[in-house]
Amino acid sequence: MDELKAKIKDYGRIAASLSRQARALPLQPKENRKRKLDLMRQATEASKQCQALIQELKRQQAA
DSSP: OOHHHHHHHHHHHHHHHHHHHHHHOOSHHHHHHHHHHHHHHHHHHHHHHHHOOOOOOOOHHOO
16 A cells, blocks of 8 residues: 555655646647656656556555
8 A cells, every 4th residue: 555655655745746847838838838848748648547546545545
């Protein structure tokens, strides 16, 4: 269970970091917009992984 909690924290940190990086990029030039979208996609995926792990942790704690 501790390993699961550590993974949750890691994914949360990764999602937050990617989101911060995306927000820090200016919209110009056009390459930045593509990079910004890519970073936000990665942040969203990390967030989804984090949420899935949280649900697994809840299942384990309920059992």
